[in-house]
Amino acid sequence: MSNTEILTWREWLTDDAPASRRQAVTGNIYRSVRAVCSNSAAVSGLVMIAMLILVAAFARQISGDASPIAQDLATRLGAPNAQHWFGTDELGRDIFARTVYGARVTLSIVLLVSVVVAPIGLAVGTTAGYLGSWVDSILMRITDVFLAFPKLVLALAFAAALGPGIENAVIAISLTAWPPYARMARAETIAIARSDFISAVVLQGASTPRILFRHIVPLCLSSLIVRLTLDMAGIILTAAGLGFLGLGAQPPTPEWGSMVSSGRDVILDQWWVATIPGIAIFIVSLGFNLLGDGLRDVFDPKST
Amino acid sequence: MRERTYGDRGLTLLWRLLSFMGSLLLTFTGLTAITFVIGRFMAVDPVLAVVGDHATLEVYEKNRIALGLDRPIIEQYFLYLKKLLAGDFGQSIMTSHPVLSDLLHFFPATFELATIATLLGVFIGVPVGVAAGARKGGWLDHFVRIIGLFGYSMPVFWLGLVGLFLFYGKLGWVGGPGRLDIGYDDIVTSYTGIILVDSLIAGEWDIFRNALSHIILPAGILGYYSIAYIARMTRSFMIEQLSQEYVTAARIKGRSFWGAVWVHAFPNIMVPLITVVGLSYASLLEGAVLTETVFSWPGLGLYITKSLFNADMNAVLGGTIVVGAVFIGVNMLCDFLYHVFDPRLRNA
Numbered sequence: 298m299s300n301t302e303i304l305t306w307r308e309w310l311t312d313d314a315p316a317s318r319r320q321a322v323t324g325n326i327y328r329s330v331r332a333v334c335s336n337s338a339a340v341s342g343l344v345m346i347a348m349l350i351l352v353a354a355f356a357r358q359i360s361g362d363a364s365p366i367a368q369d370l371a372t373r374l375g376a377p378n379a380q381h382w383f384g385t386d387e388l389g390r391d392i393f394a395r396t397v398y399g400a401r402v403t404l405s406i407v408l409l410v411s412v413v414v415a416p417i418g419l420a421v422g423t424t425a426g427y428l429g430s431w432v433d434s435i436l437m438r439i440t441d442v443f444l445a446f447p448k449l450v451l452a453l454a455f456a457a458a459l460g461p462g463i464e465n466a467v468i469a470i471s472l473t474a475w476p477p478y479a480r481m482a483r484a485e486t487i488a489i490a491r492s493d494f495i496s497a498v499v500l501q502g503a504s505t506p507r508i509l510f511r512h513i514v515p516l517c518l519s520s521l522i523v524r525l526t527l528d529m530a531g532i533i534l535t536a537a538g539l540g541f542l543g544l545g546a547q548p549p550t551p552e553w554g555s556m557v558s559s560g561r562d563v564i565l566d567q568w569w570v571a572t573i574p575g576i577a578i579f580i581v582s583l584g585f586n587l588l589g590d591g592l593r594d595v596f597d598p599k600s601t
Numbered sequence: 602m603r604e605r606t607y608g609d610r611g612l613t614l615l616w617r618l619l620s621f622m623g624s625l626l627l628t629f630t631g632l633t634a635i636t637f638v639i640g641r642f643m644a645v646d647p648v649l650a651v652v653g654d655h656a657t658l659e660v661y662e663k664n665r666i667a668l669g670l671d672r673p674i675i676e677q678y679f680l681y682l683k684k685l686l687a688g689d690f691g692q693s694i695m696t697s698h699p700v701l702s703d704l705l706h707f708f709p710a711t712f713e714l715a716t717i718a719t720l721l722g723v724f725i726g727v728p729v730g731v732a733a734g735a736r737k738g739g740w741l742d743h744f745v746r747i748i749g750l751f752g753y754s755m756p757v758f759w760l761g762l763v764g765l766f767l768f769y770g771k772l773g774w775v776g777g778p779g780r781l782d783i784g785y786d787d788i789v790t791s792y793t794g795i796i797l798v799d800s801l802i803a804g805e806w807d808i809f810r811n812a813l814s815h816i817i818l819p820a821g822i823l824g825y826y827s828i829a830y831i832a833r834m835t836r837s838f839m840i841e842q843l844s845q846e847y848v849t850a851a852r853i854k855g856r857s858f859w860g861a862v863w864v865h866a867f868p869n870i871m872v873p874l875i876t877v878v879g880l881s882y883a884s885l886l887e888g889a890v891l892t893e894t895v896f897s898w899p900g901l902g903l904y905i906t907k908s909l910f911n912a913d914m915n916a917v918l919g920g921t922i923v924v925g926a927v928f929i930g931v932n933m934l935c936d937f938l939y940h941v942f943d944p945r946l947r948n949a
Contacts, residue, residue: 441627441628445932447884449888450925453905454636538891541894564762564765575762583750586750
């Protein structure tokens with residue numbers, strides 16, 4: 298009974314001639330999900346990122362009663378043991394708890410940067426691509442100028458001028474990260490703007506903002522998401538680098554980059570202080586890289 | 602680089618050169634504009650930095666006018682640009698030298714590090730990438746993919762610390778942080794500022810060996826990132842070339858497989874490889890910021906980060922401009938060379 302029902306569901310989803318808009322949309326989603334799930338790199342990346350989200354969400358439960366900021370100078374720089382799985386740092390704080398809570402900081406940086414970068418890139422790119430002429434020239438020149446800058450050094454200078462802190466690190470990273478998205482959205486917009494359905498909505502009298510937001514932006518989203526996933530590892534590494542230099546999250550916030558930095562002076566004797574948060578950065582970046590590679594293989598096989 | 606429709610080749614090249622200079626000028630203007638804005642944004646009052654906290658209002662005002670801070674902002678920017686062009690980056694608070702002479706002093710160390718890393722990247726990354734692309738799906742291909750994935754995922758400062766712990770702390774194979782052991786400091790005369798070269802000129806083999814033992818770890822770690830990037834790009838270029846019909850034709854003529862790879866396909870990927878190597882070199886100059894901090898390597902990166910903590914904004918912005926200028930220059934030069942050397946793009 299249930300078997301035949303699943304079959305009919307699948308037939309309904311993969312129907313070549315969908316009867317309704319809803320069937321077409323859900324069918325498309327179904328096909329993409331299946332394609333992603335059959336890509337082992339994408340799945341393993343997805344699992345790692347899911348782990349990051351779960352750890353961030355249940356940080357309190359996972360770390361038990363250990364607090365990420367409670368100091369205990371009596372047990373400072375303790376080696377990993379049954380009570381402190383990852384050992385303790387120079388102020389006697391539990392490194393396991395700090396690493397677990399650090400997932401929240403990393404996740405919020407990732408979310409904030411995406412929320413800032415994607416709209417800027419989309420707005421600049423689609424406007425330039427759709428309006429063309431002098432608007433295009435000016436916007437793309439600005440994009441080129443920003444694209445030519447060394448990212449880390451510029452983010453460093455921005456963060457230094459704005460003052461250290463997690464918000465300023467996000468602003469500094471976003472200011473240097475948006476140009477590739479603008480370029481990509483522009484290229485896609487130019488291709489989309491030539492198609493017949495855009496001419497049709499123009500004839501129907503749709504306004505330019507409506508065409509941009511209702512018809513062009515949704516079509517640019519999928520490649521934007523793939524690109525954002527691929528860049529996420531770079532963003533995490535830049536954020537960790539700023540944290541390492543003391544320009545990211547400020548103490549006592551458990552940020553992985555600054556945790557590595559705090560273990561720098563004792564690396565030869567107490568290796569766990571610096572290495573363990575670094576492994577966390579590595580795993581999360583690897584997750585995003587795997588997922589991004591997989592998504593690109595699935596949705597954009599040409600560019601691999 | 603677009604809309605070239607001139608038939609005449611010389612004219613095209615001239616036009617390309619002009620537009621290259623144009624975009625270079627534009628980007629440099631952008632860079633200086635941004636550093637100027639950052640300089641204005643910062644919390645430190647530039648007048649107070651000169652006169653100190655206890656100056657009277659008149660002295661303050663006099664210095665404000667002397668610094669040109671009463672003029673319109675556009676005029677201030679041009680004043681700033683004029684100073685930069687004259688090589689005046691201001692005074693460093695930390696070292697109390699002019700920033701420019703500091704930068705010139707610290708640049709050779711960064712140059713040495715980035716150059717050795719790039720050489721590693723070219724001499725290891727290119728052959729490995731070619732072999733991986735030629736045998737697509739083979740063990741070397743998987744290896745390159747994994748090396749690449751790791752390279753894009755590992756924080757460079759962390760890898761540096763792990764390297765120090767393993768190879769210096771545990772195994773004692775390499776020298777520790779810094780460019781030389783303390784006893785060897787300031788013995789050889791500095792001709793180029795590059796210790797490996799200076800010690801060779803002086804014939805001091807001990808110092809050369811010591812310098813080598815210090816540079817091998819940071820250069821190797823930066824080199825790893827360079828190898829990862831260059832090998833990955835070489836691989837995909839190679840795969841693209843080997844799918845072309847001329848390769849099949851060469852094989853039918855009786856050329857061996859590796860002969861077709863190296864004699865026919867390889868020359869065709871050399872041009873895009875110029876760009877890749879250039880990009881990697883430029884990004885190493887930048888990546889050196891974190892590596893130098895980890896290894897206490899007295900280069901531009903360490904200078905910038907140390908100045909950061911002393912709120913020495915002149916030095917930070919001067920360093921940003923120099924690193925930015927080198928980065929932009931190398932990038933654009935590669936782009937230009939690419940268009941000059943690739944016959945397909947020359948008349949496109």
